[in-house]
Amino acid sequence: MTAEKTRRRAANDEEKAWRRNEILAAAKTVFATKGFHATTMADVARETRSSYGTVYWYFPSKDSLFDELMDAEGEALRHSILDAVTAAAPDDVSAALEVAIRATFEFFEADRASVKLLFRDSLATGDRFERHLGVIYEGFIADLRQLVVTAQEQGDLVDAPPEIVAFSVAALIGQLALRRLATDDGLSAAVLAQFVVNLLLDGLRPRI
Amino acid sequence: MTAEKTRRRAANDEEKAWRRNEILAAAKTVFATKGFHATTMADVARETRSSYGTVYWYFPSKDSLFDELMDAEGEALRHSILDAVTAAAPDDVSAALEVAIRATFEFFEADRASVKLLFRDSLATGDRFERHLGVIYEGFIADLRQLVVTAQEQGDLVDAPPEIVAFSVAALIGQLALRRLATDDGLSAAVLAQFVVNLLLDGLRPRI
Amino acid sequence: MTAEKTRRRAANDEEKAWRRNEILAAAKTVFATKGFHATTMADVARETRSSYGTVYWYFPSKDSLFDELMDAEGEALRHSILDAVTAAAPDDVSAALEVAIRATFEFFEADRASVKLLFRDSLATGDRFERHLGVIYEGFIADLRQLVVTAQEQGDLVDAPPEIVAFSVAALIGQLALRRLATDDGLSAAVLAQFVVNLLLDGLRPRI
């Protein structure tokens, strides 16, 4: 009996988690398309092919749904980058940076909705601005920061406040990715990544 | 008679323009504080110490009020930078860039509401995103782009798509300025500007 | 299971239709009392003993609510007349005409709100005037027109454009009914109907 119960509950939990994710996915689509404020809970429910009640069963409010979505997006981005860096096993820091940046652009390339969510709608909620900006960048920047600190210790990067450096990298990538959604100038993720890496490492002043 | 009339009309026009600007200023304060969506026309009217009707007498809608505000902010920033560069009469391009970047940070330092408006709320209006991003950056970036092109012709900057370079500079500055509003790490405009200039010109990789 | 579900859904649909009609009825009362423009959605909601939201749940706008009401009124009038004519099974056309006209006056006698709605408020919506006039009279006049054509074929009515004849009959009845709401001169529906029939069939010139 207990085994049976456990199995059932497990199946149940799985079902539950699946439904949650389904709603999150639907919300992502709608938020990215219409923006946070223009999106209504009715839109979300419709996209989920369910009803108000169901959405509210899994999420207590529109804000919480959005918050959770943002967290998930941040996490997804972070893992995507870490995986790429791990897989590439780069020799030095500049190689690692290049891998990370390329992975970031590719992540956004593959999922345009993420860009809008992370870099546009994260600012949509007014007062909570700080909170979201923090949440989003938190993990992303923390990782970058680690990279920067390591590089500085090895003498691969000049001395500069690592927070600022990490933030600059994140901002640069984010804004460039956002820009691509508006103006299509045919620059691939790889080309953009290369540009950013060059800019970051060697700057724009020509060497002799 | 005519002279008198003309004088009166001129005074009237001035009065009118003054009222318009008053409303614009009030709107700027409120939008920057609460964000575009959380701001109501009642808020704007209250801040103006007038009524709904008066605001609507000068601006046909909340959107148009916001649009005009954005345009004005963009223009103000642009002029502020141009003036600084003109006054400094820098010798070479890197000096010019430094002046420009410092002027930008100082502009934002002096007027924190501008940052929020330009880099946060400009994205607030959903579909019109492209329009506003364009409008705001338009002049700002156009000027930067000119600077970049000139520098490239003189061999002072590496070859890279000038649009991207200009956009990157703008984005970097904007995001760093925005960040300062949230997290106060005591970095002055001058220090930040120096950091950005160094990063942009020489990159983060140490020279031998 | 299925049977139960079907039963429940049917009950639900019925309930829904009932609520709709309840709102429609409330709207009819209010529109007839205050006129289209002077009626607010708050009035309608209050009369329904529900809220804004509920009215808007069933009807997308004030206009659509009004439109639907007008259509329903037109249909009700039409059916009322057709039923009367069918029941009376009149021998000739003039008898049929008399029955129809009497039925019309009786319909309006029984439901004074209808008169106001059909002949006063149908004109209230400005540009949409043609549309409504058309919709309302459409069925009413179409039936009358058929009666007229038949009568003309049998030589019971003089040759004249049937549209005009039908329209004239409808207008005469409508305006007389509307007049009764304002000036009560104690004329019953039957008397008025008789007057109209006489006027239409034999005119006002005495026979020798």
Next chain:
Amino acid sequence: MTAEKTRRRAANDEEKAWRRNEILAAAKTVFATKGFHATTMADVARETRSSYGTVYWYFPSKDSLFDELMDAEGEALRHSILDAVTAAAPDDVSAALEVAIRATFEFFEADRASVKLLFRDSLATGDRFERHLGVIYEGFIADLRQLVVTAQEQGDLVDAPPEIVAFSVAALIGQLALRRLATDDGLSAAVLAQFVVNLLLDGLRPRI
């Protein structure tokens, strides 16, 4: 001095009356075009090429402006008909009726705005419905009624309540004129008038 003053005052009064009429004419155009409710005082002022204040200088409110307009329209129609009848000096009542009806249609033919004003917008003001309907028809119907009474005394018209007869004639003409604005079936004023006269005098039943 007194003579001079008088002359000045007279000129002044004339000027004043002229301005009033100008505003009334402008209001007529706008009301007829957009309907009473959709017309704003700003519309009226604009059409007058003056300002709010000027309109309010001559008329205390939108309602009073409308009321006066309606009265003027009613009067104009009435005079137009009386003039026509006087000029034609008809022999008998049926001739007089024909002249009157034709004159009415011609009046409306020449001034389509009048139709809308008298037969559509007169109903626009809800509660005041009775008042306006009365005002409009008052003179018009009073004259018709007189015609009817005279005819009945001479044995030219059957016995029937003269108010109802007069009202019926007025209604028939009004509604047919209104109809012409919506559906253009190419019927001239003369043809319509002839139809109405025939219908009223001899009815629709063919004589043996």
Next chain:
DNA sequence: AATGAATGAGGATTCATTCAT
């Protein structure tokens, strides 16, 4: 007389959220 800026009550509509079923 004329102007037009200012006022603010009022109205249609939206939408997050609740809750009976």
Next chain:
DNA sequence: AATGAATGAATCCTCATTCAT
């Protein structure tokens, strides 16, 4: 768990009217 009907506060905007100049 799920549904979707119900709620009503909140918001943008309109427009008749007033009044200082």
